Amino acid sequence: MIDKTWRSAAEAVADIPDGASLAVGGFGLSGNPIALIEALLAQGTSDLSIVSNNCGVDDWGLGILLNAKRIRKMTSSYVGENKEFERQFLSGELELELTPQGTLAEKLRAGGSGIAAFYTQTGVGTQVAEGGLPRRYAADGGIAVASRVKDVRSFDVSGAPRDYVLEEAIVTDYALVHALKGDRHGNLVFNKAARNFNPLAAMAGRVCIAQVEELVDPGELEADSIHLPGIYVHRIVEVGSDIEKRIERRTVSVAQAAAREMPEGA
Template sequence: MIDKTYSSAAAAVADIPDGASLAVGGFGLSGNPIALIEALLAQGTGDLSVVSNNCGVDDWGLGVLLRAKRIRKMTSSYVGENKEFERQFLSGELELELTPQGTLAEKLRAGGSGIAAFYTQTGVGTQVAEGGLPRRYDGSGGVAVASPAKDVRTFDVHGEPKEFVLEEAIRTDFSLVHALRGDRHGNLVFNKAARNFNPLAAMAGRVCIAQVEELVEPGDIDPDAVHLPGVFVHRIIEVGTDIDKRIERRTVRTEEEA
């Protein structure tokens, strides 16, 4: 088996070119591959088309690439707490393909599984299926680019006809993910909510780059504990357990309330 380790985040992302498409893990601020994102920012790569559940916040996660105007298009399910994301979209600076969250997850999984497309009931009877959902504004409140109509078919479900919309799978040039633990062969273990989109993003990338908090030797991870097998992972770097981890919105009680 090939040792897939790289010496640094900069070395791991060095060949990502301008105009590349990326699938990036993370759910809110959980499981963001921040070391790889910052390395990409430092090397100046731009005109990126990024697929991720959301776009971080203004000063962290994918938000740092967005703020630097390195992202041309986002495919996401949630604008979230990122005010710059909202501003760029409404001003016409950023293209956005807004996708239902479960559909986005399945599009990534399908891409990594060699499935070209699938039918789902999600979005039937809405602009998701019928088209016209704004993808880019013209800066004056008008819609410059709208989503196209999608194929809708009727299938028999337990004796009842139901409509389904066709969704195409997502396959990207690269994927960037964060895992709790990984070995030199690329087998990964994710921690709690970081497992939501990271494995799916990893599967969708033709070249998957993983940052892990702890790098171990092959055989140190129980095969039954592996969340994503190394066949999907091409490069791996260790970032340490003390890497910065943000909380999107911290809510605490005072001592008196507690």
């Protein structure tokens, strides 16, 4: 029996060195592997290159690594919820490879599936394919590093030739993910929308570290309910169901807002 459990998040991430590349699950603040992120922050790992849909917010998720100046480069599809991210990027402190969301998902999946690259219509006719997108700014506000030109080819797959841009797969040194349940073999079950980028990030990491709210013995998970097989997971840590979970913006309907403002007994 292969038991992949580790005693703590700190022990599970202890060998992640400075300069490592990481694929990190989550979408907004949903499904963030926060215990693993906090453990990485506590041990002082720096100069990280991180692939994740976004970079959390200023005081949560990957944002806590960003605030501590631990991230050298982000590969993301959305960066609009983090003021410190904006500041570091525009001041030349942070490199950003902005990638269309579906393309980012497929680059991670391809990396985990042994596919070196793929062609997609997304980005054709834009700077995604033609190059020139700022990836790092200089101190004087000029562009220090720009995205490169990508290969574009025409394929006839639907009765009419169309252009497609070549996108290379992503493989990282490590992956950090969050799941609802996992067994000691590393099989994972995700909870609804918290599934998001987590399986794809897990696939892309050469070493995948998963935090789970509930750890069970092999055989307790229904085979058809498993979202990610344990072949992709190398370390698993139980963090409990009471782990703090945040949302970016709490909103309520007009009717709910009115009900809250109504005096008691009215």
